[in-house]
Amino acid sequence: xxxxxxxxxxxxxxxxxxxxxxxxxxxxxxxxxxxxxxxxxxxxxxxxxxxxxxxxxxxxxxxxxxxxxxxxxxxxxxxxxxxxxxxxxxxxxxxxxxxxxxxxxxxxxxxxxxxxxxxxxxxxxxxxxxxxxxxxxxxx
Amino acid sequence: xxxxxxxxxxxxxxxxxxxxxxxxxxxxxxxxxxxxxxxxxxxxxxxxxxxxxxxxxxxxxxxxxxxxxxxxxxxxxxxxxxxxxxxxxxxxxxxxxxxxxxxxxxxxxxxxxxxxxxxxxxxxxxxxxxxxxxxxxxxxxxxxxxxxxxxxxxxxxxxxxxxxxxxxxxxxxxxxxxxxxxxxxxxxxxxxxxxxxxxxxxxxxxxxxxxxxxxxxxxxxxxxxxxxxxxxxxxxxxxxxxxxxxxxxxxxxxxxxxxxxxxxxxxxxxxxxxxxxxxxxxxxxxxxxxxxxxxxxxxxxxxxxxxxxxxxxxxxxxxxxxxxxxxxxxxxxxxxxxxxxxxxxxxxxxxxxxxxxxxxxxxxxxxxxxxxxxxxxxxxxxxxxxxxxxxxxxxxxxxxxxxxxxxxxxxxxxxxxxxxxxxxxxxxxxxxxxxxxxxxxxxxxxxxxxxxxxxxxxxxxxxxxxxxxxxxxxxxxxxxxxxxxxxxxxxxxxxxxxxxxxxxxxxxxxxxxxxxxxxxxxxxxxxxxxxxxxxxxxxxxxxxxxxxxxxxxxxxxxxxxxxxxxxxxxxxxxxxxxxxxxxxxxxxxxxxxxxxxxxxxxxxxxxxxxxxxxxxxxxxxxxxxxxxxxxxxxxxxxx
Numbered sequence: 001x002x003x004x005x006x007x008x009x010x011x012x013x014x015x016x017x018x019x020x021x022x023x024x025x026x027x028x029x030x031x032x033x034x035x036x037x038x039x040x041x042x043x044x045x046x047x048x049x050x051x052x053x054x055x056x057x058x059x060x061x062x063x064x065x066x067x068x069x070x071x072x073x074x075x076x077x078x079x080x081x082x083x084x085x086x087x088x089x090x091x092x093x094x095x096x097x098x099x100x101x102x103x104x105x106x107x108x109x110x111x112x113x114x115x116x117x118x119x120x121x122x123x124x125x126x127x128x129x130x131x132x133x134x135x136x137x138x139x140x
Numbered sequence: 141x142x143x144x145x146x147x148x149x150x151x152x153x154x155x156x157x158x159x160x161x162x163x164x165x166x167x168x169x170x171x172x173x174x175x176x177x178x179x180x181x182x183x184x185x186x187x188x189x190x191x192x193x194x195x196x197x198x199x200x201x202x203x204x205x206x207x208x209x210x211x212x213x214x215x216x217x218x219x220x221x222x223x224x225x226x227x228x229x230x231x232x233x234x235x236x237x238x239x240x241x242x243x244x245x246x247x248x249x250x251x252x253x254x255x256x257x258x259x260x261x262x263x264x265x266x267x268x269x270x271x272x273x274x275x276x277x278x279x280x281x282x283x284x285x286x287x288x289x290x291x292x293x294x295x296x297x298x299x300x301x302x303x304x305x306x307x308x309x310x311x312x313x314x315x316x317x318x319x320x321x322x323x324x325x326x327x328x329x330x331x332x333x334x335x336x337x338x339x340x341x342x343x344x345x346x347x348x349x350x351x352x353x354x355x356x357x358x359x360x361x362x363x364x365x366x367x368x369x370x371x372x373x374x375x376x377x378x379x380x381x382x383x384x385x386x387x388x389x390x391x392x393x394x395x396x397x398x399x400x401x402x403x404x405x406x407x408x409x410x411x412x413x414x415x416x417x418x419x420x421x422x423x424x425x426x427x428x429x430x431x432x433x434x435x436x437x438x439x440x441x442x443x444x445x446x447x448x449x450x451x452x453x454x455x456x457x458x459x460x461x462x463x464x465x466x467x468x469x470x471x472x473x474x475x476x477x478x479x480x481x482x483x484x485x486x487x488x489x490x491x492x493x494x495x496x497x498x499x500x501x502x503x504x505x506x507x508x509x510x511x512x513x514x515x516x517x518x519x520x521x522x523x524x525x526x527x528x529x530x531x532x533x534x535x536x537x538x539x540x541x542x543x544x545x546x547x548x549x550x551x552x553x554x555x556x557x558x559x560x561x562x563x564x565x566x567x568x569x570x571x572x573x574x575x576x577x578x579x580x581x582x583x584x585x586x587x588x589x590x591x592x593x594x595x596x597x598x599x600x601x602x603x604x605x606x607x608x609x610x611x612x613x614x615x616x617x618x619x620x621x622x623x624x625x626x627x628x629x630x631x632x633x634x635x636x637x638x639x640x641x642x643x644x645x646x647x648x649x650x651x652x653x654x655x656x657x658x659x660x661x662x663x664x665x666x667x668x669x670x671x672x673x674x675x676x677x678x679x680x681x682x683x684x685x686x687x688x689x690x691x692x693x694x695x696x697x698x699x700x701x702x703x704x705x706x707x708x709x710x711x712x713x714x715x716x717x718x719x720x721x722x723x724x725x726x727x728x729x730x731x732x733x734x735x736x737x738x739x740x741x742x743x744x745x746x747x748x749x750x751x752x753x754x755x756x757x758x759x760x761x762x763x764x765x766x767x768x769x770x771x772x773x774x775x776x777x778x779x
Contacts, residue, residue: 113263
C-alpha cells in the first residue's frame with residue numbers, strides 16, 4: 001500500500017507543478033520518518049518554503065526550532081538544535097551534514113533526487129518503509 | 141424551402157471540413173518541424189557520444205573495468221571531464237557518464253556538465269526502466285523528457301567493454317526550439333480550439349433547437365388530454381392524403397354529458413383518455429386517430445389495397461370492447477357505449493371534408509337508432525347530384541339568413557276563400573336563385589343541420605303568424621317528432637310563441653314505419669295541449685294506413701295529390717278518395733284535397749264532400765301572403 005502511495009506521489013511529480021511535486025515528495029518523506037505522529041512539527045530555515053509544508057495534511061510549521069520534530073535545512077550550515085533530526089533540501093547542505101543528517105532531497109539535472117543515510121537513520125531509530133528503502137545509501 | 145436547407149447544410153459542412161483540413165495541416169507542419177529539429181540534435185548527440193566512447197575505449201582493457209580505471213585515476217577523470225565539458229552548450233546542457241551498481245542504482249563516473257555537476261560515485265535518480273533498456277540491449281536509446289523541467293531529449297549510448305555494458309554516456313538536450321515552435325503555433329492552435337468549441341456549441345444549440353422544434357410541433361398537433369392527434373394535425377393530414385386509400389370512422393361516446401354531470405369532469409376526462417387509448421390499441425400503426433370534438437373521435441383507417449376494408453372488423457371489435465369494459469372512477473364502475481358512423485369510400489365525395497361530414501351523418505343515424513350502433517354508408521347514396529346542395533352550403537344559408545318560405549293557400553271549396561296557408565321551405569342561393577327543397581333536404585337529413593333548419597322554419601312561420609294572424613302549416617316527418625333533439629326545438633319554439641300556437645298546424649308525413657307509436661302519441665298530445673293542430677299529409681299513399689287515426693290525435697287529413705290528380709280519369713282514385721272522405725266525415729276530421737289543378741277536379745272533390753282544397757288552380761306558392769286575402773280573412777275573423 002505504501003509502495004503504491006510512493007509510486008502515486010512520484011507519478012504525481014511527473015504531471016504536477018514543481019511546488020506540488022515537492023509537497024507530495026515531502027509528505028511521503030515525513031510520513032515515512034514519523035509514521036506514528038498525528039501532527040509533525042517542522043522547522044524551516046527558509047520562510048519562502050512555508051507554503052509547501054503548510055498545506056501538507058498532518059504537518060505543522062513551527063517558528064521555534066525547539067518545538068520542531070524535524071529541521072529542514074535549505075541553506076544553513078549551522079544547526080541550532082543539535083539533538084533534532086535534520087533533513088537537507090540541497091546537495092551542498094546534504095554533503096555538509098552527511099555524518100548526522102537522516103536524508104536529503106534535491107534536484108539534479110532536472111531530476112528529483114532522494115537520499116537517506118543508513119547510519120544516521122539508525123542513530124535516530126528510524127525505520128523506513130520498504131518503498132523508500134531503495135533510496136538508502138550505506139556509505140556516503 | 142428544402143433546397144435552401146440543403147444548400148445551408150452543404151455550406152456548413154464545407155466550412156467545417158475546410159477548418160478540419162486546415163487544422164490538420166497546421167498540426168502536421170508543427171510535427172514535421174519538431175521532428176526535423178529532433179533529428180538534427182539526435183544526430184549531433186550521437187556523434188558526440190561516439191567521440192566520447194572512442195576516447196573511453198582507449199582506457200579500457202580486459203583486466204580492469206571502466207569503474208576501476210576511473211576510480212583509480214582521478215587525473216584521467218579530470219581530463220575526460222574537461223574534454224566532455226567542451227561539448228556543453230546551451231542546447232547540449234548535460235554530458236555525463238553513469239554506471240549501474242550492484243543494487244541497480246545509477247551513479248556518476250564522469251560529469252562534464254558546468255552546472256548541477258555530480259561527483260564520482262554520487263547517485264543520480266533516473267528513469268531506471270528506460271536506462272536499463274540501454275544496459276540490456278547494448279544499443280543507443282533516445283528518451284523524450286516531456287516530464288522533466290528544462291529538458292527535451294536524453295540521448296543514451298552504452299559503453300561496452302568485453303561485450304559487457306560498463307557505463308552509459310548521457311547527453312541531455314535542453315533547447316527552447318520546440319517550445320518556440322509550440323508557442324508560435326499556439327495562437328493558431330487556440331484559434332482552432334475556439335473555432336471547434338464554437339462549432340461544438342453551435343451544433344449543440346442547433347440540436348437543442350431541433351429537439352425543441354420537434355417537441356413544439358408534436359405538441360401543436362397532439363391533443364394534450366388524450367394524446368391523439370388534434371384538428372391542427374387533421375388540417376395538414378387532409379392536404380397529403382389520397383382519399384381512396386382510407387376509410388373514415390366517426391366515433392362518439394354515448395351519453396357522455398351524463399358522465400360529466402353525474403361524476404364530474406375529471407371522470408369525463410378519464411373516460412376520454414381511456415376510450416382514446418382503446419381506440420389507439422385497436423387501430424394499426426398506419427391509421428390515424430384524431431380527437432374531432434368534445435367526445436368525438438375521427439379515425440382514418442388505411443386501406444392496404446383499394447378493395448380492402450378494415451372498417452367493419454375494427455369498428456365491431458372496438459364497439460364490443462368498449463361495451464364489455466368496466467371503466468373505474470374512484471371505485472365507481474362506469475359502463476359506456478359508443479356509436480360509430482363510417483364512410484367506406486371517401487373518394488366518392490367532392491372532397492374529404494364532405495366525406496367526414498358523411499361519416500358524421502352516419503353517426504347521427506346511429507344515435508337516432510338508439511345508440512351503441514355502427515352505421516355504414518350503405519343507407520345513403522354516396523354520389524350526389526351536381527345540383528344537390530352540400531351540408532355546408534345549407535348550413536351557410538341558415539347562418540346568412542338565406543332560408544325562406546313560400547306560402548300556398550288552402551281554400552274553402554264552397555266559398556272559394558283562403559282559410560290558411562301551407563309554408564313550403566326554400567333556400568336562396570348565394571347568387572339569389574331560389575332552390576327547391578328536394579335539392580337540399582335529402583342532403584341534410586339526419587344531421588344537426590336538419591335540426592337547425594327546422595328551428596329556422598318554425599321561427600319564420602311564427603313571425604308570419606304573428607304578422608298576419610293567420611293559420612299556417614309546416615311539414616314534418618313522424619320521425620322528427622320522435623327525435624329528441626328536433627322535438628325539443630319544436631316545443632321550445634312553441635313555448636316561446638305560446639299565444640300564437642293555436643294557429644300553427646303541423647303536417648306530418650308518414651315516410652317510414654314507426655314502431656314507437658305510444659311515444660309518438662304522447663308527443664302529439666303534448667303539442668296539441670299548446671293548441672297546435674295536427675294534420676296527416678299525403679294520406680292515401682306510401683306508408684299511410686287507417687289505423688293511424690286509432691292511435692294518434694289527428695285534426696286534419698290531406699288526401700294525397702296522386703289520387704286527386706287522376707280523379708277525373710281513374711275510377712280507383714275516385715273510389716279511394718270517396719272512401720277517405722267518408723271515413724274522415726265519420727270521425728269528424730277535416731279533409732283537404734291536394735293537387736287541385738283545374739276547375740273540374742275542384743268540382744269533383746267538392747261534390748265528394750271535401751271541404752278544403754289546395755293546388756295550382758286555387759293558388760300557387762308565393763313568397764308573400766296576398767294582402768287582399770289577408771284583409772278579407774282579418775275581417776272575417778273579427779266578425
